[in-house]
Amino acid sequence: MSWQPSPDWQPLTAGIGQATGGVWRTPGGEVVKRLVSGVTEPRHHAYWERQALVAESGVVARTAGLRAPVCRGLERDADGITLRMAHVAPYEWAPEALAEALGRFSACSVPEPDWGARNVLRDRLRTVERRGGWAALGGLSTPAIQALWARRETALEVLDALPRVPTHGDAHPANLLGRDGDDVIAIDWEQFGLGPAGFDLGYLLLGTDVPLDDLVAAHEAGASRTHHLPSAPPSGDVRGGAALVAAYTGVSRAAWALGRTGAGDHVERLGRLASIVDEAVSHAA
Incomplete structure (x- = not known):
């Protein structure tokens, strides 16, 4: 059976980016992003796993100035990767x-x-x-x-x-x-x-x-x-x-x-x- 989002997740977008299969907000306040297989060259700008690897590695979890949301976990399956992140409240920056x-x-x-x-x-x-x-x-x-x-x-x-x-x-x-x-x-x-x-x-x-x-x-x-x-x-x-x-x-x-x-x-x-x-x-x- 292919991967499907939970019916109680609220869709945030149909998917932006070549490897993005959708983004949802869960009832518990997490953001779930589904990554689907695409470009497999790790140095290519559209490498499909990169967002998951950024989250998993924590390479920009504590950097000054700019950092990634807190990763709540990820799961890999035959069809792609499900990435769970803390919700980020928008702020109006100058x-x-x-x-x-x-x-x-x-x-x-x-x-x-x-x-x-x-x-x-x-x-x-x-x-x-x-x-x-x-x-x-x-x-x-x-x-x-x-x-x-x-x-x-x-x-x-x-x-x-x-x-x-x-x-x-x-x-x-x-x-x-x-x-x-x-x-x-x-x-x-x-x-x-x-x-x-x-x-x-x-x-x-x-x-x-x-x-x-x-x-x-x-x-x-x-x-x-x-x-x-x-x-x-x-x-x-x-x-x-x-x-x-x-x-x-x-x-x-x-x-x-x-x-x-x-x-x-x-x-x-x-x-x-x-x-x-x-x-x-x-x-x-």
Whole structure:
């Protein structure tokens, strides 16, 4: 008999992410996430077991700035993994406070597990290439966007040369959900790993309307608070990484969204990213 959720669980979502088969709230207040078999390469950004391994290992259970919810247990079966976590009450964070927390997290010393995501942006751009690049943008493409696409290999080399720091991998405000003192309780760690400085800040930038200058300043302030932790990467590296990640991710999202329901948000944000695209082109020169 195949796995089925308990009938008294309340569905929270039909499943977000390639390996997510559903999320529920139990009568006892736990959150249950069902992971289904998918990508089996442990370094790939979509490796299906990663969220369970993050919870099981406790690698980010006590990190400063950003940490995972408390794991209540997990069960493996022939069809997938059932992950049980403490419920995380949502808290309305200011974007600058999230950037500050990401700064503290980036300064943590976290061992890199052999199942941690690597080359997230490179993997995603390879997928975009197979789908025809950014051709779908048509008249929305600008000379700067065209230059950004042409320089993508150089940009990836620039990111490879940046300091490697702990990264959540999908630091959108919707995933930076709860609060424990000054720390953020984050959900959906499916792309966790060690990545280039500024990676998480680039994703945060895409989900806010706060200028990059302000986010970088808050990130640097957070890193400077953690005197007992290793030195954080220089703010210039953080800014460069954030600009590159935000530009390539934001343009790719807009190109993918065109012709689909809800494309307007991505296209509107593309217009607001013009200065970030220009900056990213300069970093990839």
